[in-house]
Amino acid sequence: MTPRPVLNRSLLALAGLVLLGGGLLILFAGLDIYRRHDLLLPAGWPLTTPDDLLLGSADRARWSGQGWWWWPAVIAALALAALLALWWLLAQLRRRHPGALPLGGTPPQEGVELRDRALSDAIAAEAGALPGVEHAAVRITGRPAHPRTRVGLALTPQGAPGAALDALYEGPLRTARRSTGSIQMPTEVRLRVSHHKPHRAQ
Numbered sequence: 001m002t003p004r005p006v007l008n009r010s011l012l013a014l015a016g017l018v019l020l021g022g023g024l025l026i027l028f029a030g031l032d033i034y035r036r037h038d039l040l041l042p043a044g045w046p047l048t049t050p051d052d053l054l055l056g057s058a059d060r061a062r063w064s065g066q067g068w069w070w071w072p073a074v075i076a077a078l079a080l081a082a083l084l085a086l087w088w089l090l091a092q093l094r095r096r097h098p099g100a101l102p103l104g105g106t107p108p109q110e111g112v113e114l115r116d117r118a119l120s121d122a123i124a125a126e127a128g129a130l131p132g133v134e135h136a137a138v139r140i141t142g143r144p145a146h147p148r149t150r151v152g153l154a155l156t157p158q159g160a161p162g163a164a165l166d167a168l169y170e171g172p173l174r175t176a177r178r179s180t181g182s183i184q185m186p187t188e189v190r191l192r193v194s195h196h197k198p199h200r201a202q
Contacts, residue, residue, distance in 0.1 A: 011088065025046065025047050026047060028047075029047035029048060029049060029050060029052055030050055031050075032049060032050055034048050034049070035048075035049065114179065114180065116140040116147070117140075119140055119176060119179070119180070120138040120139055120140045120149075121138075122172075122175075122176075123136075123138040123149070123151070123172045123173070123175075123176055124136045124137060124138040126171060126172040126175065127151065127153065127168055127171070127172045130164060130167045130168065130171065130172075131159075131163070131164075131167065132155055132156055132158065132159025132160055132163060132164050132167075133153055133154070133155060133156070133159060133164055133167075134154045134155065134156045134159075134194045135153075135154040135194070136151065136152065136153050136154070137151070137152040138150070138151050138152075146182075146184070147180065147182055147185055148185070148186045148187070148188070149173065149176070149185055149186070149187040149188070150187075150188045150190075151168065151187060151188070151189045151190070152189075152190045152192070153168070153189060153190070153191050153192070154192055154193070154194045155191060155192070155193050155194065156193075156194060157193060157194070157195075159193070161191050164191070165189060165191075168189065173185070173187055
């Protein structure tokens with residue numbers, strides 16, 4: 001898993017936990033669950049009854065007495081958090097794959113284009129049929145004018161990494177470059193060896 005999906009899932013999990021905790025806190029107080037079920041709460045626990053406020057008069061007076069810098073600092077921190085959340089949202093909406101690739105160069109000849117998924121499937125099918133390769137997974141990233149290819153090859157136990165890379169370069173990748181007219185198509189290849197369970201002799 002790449003670092004970006006890990007970061008996204010971590011941020012979503014953290015935001016979900018915070019929202020869930022706050023929602024349950026408000027729900028329990030609003031329904032007066034603590035009093036109904038005689039639950040003992042720690043000292044200073046917020047929102048214990050429907051009439052409670054998140055910040056009482058004493059709390060507001062205490063925070064207001066921190067000095068002139070306190071509320072500007074709080075507002076600046078909240079504004080920064082809002083900007084970071086907006087930046088993260090826009091980063092998720094930004095496309096990380098080209099969508100369509102021109103055939104035969106840029107601009108495309110007579111408007112003919114090839115979907116990046118179709119190209120990745122074609123490369124994967126051709127790469128999966130190479131000698132010594134058991135399975136291949138391909139993903140096209142980048143921009144239409146500068147596509148990048150990520151290839152994952154699962155080699156058989158007898159497969160030779162060097163031979164597989166040469167066959168991949170001379171076969172599927174050369175075909176892809178010729179089809180799209182992309183002289184430069186940077187490629188990242190990850191190799192692993194498939195482990196087969198030993199066969200039992202009868």
